[in-house]
Amino acid sequence: MDNTTSPKAPGTKPKPSPSSSSSSSRSATSRRRNWLELPPEITASIISRLGAVEILTAAEKVCRSWRAICKDPLMWRIIDMRNDGDLHDMTYDLEKMCCDAVDRSCGQLVDISVEYFGSDELLKYITARSSGIRRLRLVWCYCITDEGLSEVAPKLPMLEDLELSMCTLSHEPLEVVGRSCPLLKSLKLNNHWYQFPQELCNNDACAVAGTMRGLQHLQLFGNKLTNDGLIELLDGCPRLESLDLRHCFNLYMDGDLEKMLTENIKKLRLPYDSTEDYEFDAISNGYESRDDDLGSPYGFSGSNLLSDDYDEYGFSSEGDFYDYEDYNDFATLNLFLRFHSCLPDFAQRIPRKASIHFLLLS
Secondary structure, eight states: OOOOOOOOOTTOOOOOOHHHHHHHHHHHHHHTOOGGGSOHHHHHHHHTTSOHHHHHHTGGGSOHHHHHHHTOGGGGSEEEEOOOSOTTSOOSOHHHHHHHHHHHHTTOOOEEEEESOOOHHHHHHHHHHOSOOOEEEEESOTTOOHHHHHHHGGGOTTOOEEEEESOOOOSHHHHHHHHHOTTOOEEEEEOOBOSSSOOOOOHHHHHHHHHOTTOOEEEOTTOOOOHHHHHHHHHHOTTOOEEEOTTOTTOOOOHHHHHHHHHHOSEEEOTTSOOTTOSSOEEETTEEEOOTTOOSTTSSOGGGTOOTTSOOOOOOTTSOOOOOOOOSSOOEEEEEEEOOTTSOHHHHTSOSEEEEEEEOOO
16 A cells, blocks of 8 residues: 555645644634623723713713613712813713713712813702712812802811812812811812912911811912911921922922921922922923823823714703614724723733723624
C-alpha cells in the first residue's frame, strides 16, 4: 500500500482542525456576548458613573432592563447635573430634568451637584423632598440668590459639605448656613480674582468664623480677605485641617502668620501656590491661566453624549415618556464612564476614562 500523501490541488485550502474550529466558535460567541446578562448590580454600578443628564437622555433608552435600573431610587441617591455649560444650544430643560431626578430618589437623596443653571425655586423643590442631603454643590448658579439659599438652609440639618463656586452670593447666606447646619465640615467658596476694583473684604471670613466652628476643610480661592480676616478664621475654626488660600492676593505672609498656619494646618495652600490641580480655570487680574490637561469635570466633552437630535426634555403626568423596546439586533451605545476605585472587580479592569461599547442582544 502506498502511504505517500497525494499532492493538494492548486488553490485548495487545508481543512481546519477540530481544535481550531472550536476556538473560532468560542471567539464568535465571545464577540456576540449578551451584555444584558450582566448581574443587575454590576450594570447599576456602571451606569451610576454617568451624570444625571447622560442617564436621562441616553442610558435609560437602551432597553427595558436598563430603564428599570435607571428608575431605582438607589440610583438617585447621588444626582450629578454637571454639563458643558453651553446652554444656548442645549435642547434640554435642565431644571425639569433635575426635578425628575429628585422625584426618582424618593427622599433618599444625599448628594446633589447643580452647575450652570438653577434658581431659588429649584432649591425649594429639592429641599422640600430631601431632608437628608449631606452634600450640596452649586457652581455658576447666577440665578440663586442670597434670599433663596437662606430660605432653604434650615431644611438642610444633615449638610456636611457645601460648595459655592462662581456664584453671586454675599456673606449673608453663609451666616444662615452656619447657624442651620451644625454638622458642616467642608466649605468651598471659590471665585475669580480681579485686581480692579481694589477691595479689601473680610465679610466671608467673619461669617465663616462666627458660625462654623466645627469646619475642618475650607477652600477660599480668589477671596478678598486680609490678614485680619485670616486670623479671625483661625480663631473661629479651631478644627481646620486643610485650608486653600490660592489667589487670595490681599494676604501678606509674614513670618509669624505663616508659622501659625504651618503649625496648625495639616494641608495648606498659599496665595501663590500652583493652580494645576484646581478644578476650574484660574483667572487673576483679567488673565486666564488654563492648564492643558484640564477640561470638563468628566474629562470629556458633553457633546460626546448629548445630541441635538433629542427633543426638549419634557415629562408626562405619569413620568413615562418613552415607549421602550429591546433591540432586535446588535446596537452600540457609546457611554463615557469615569470609574473609581470602589467599582466592582469587573469594572476595575476597564480604564478609568474609556469609551465602552455595550453590545446588546434581545
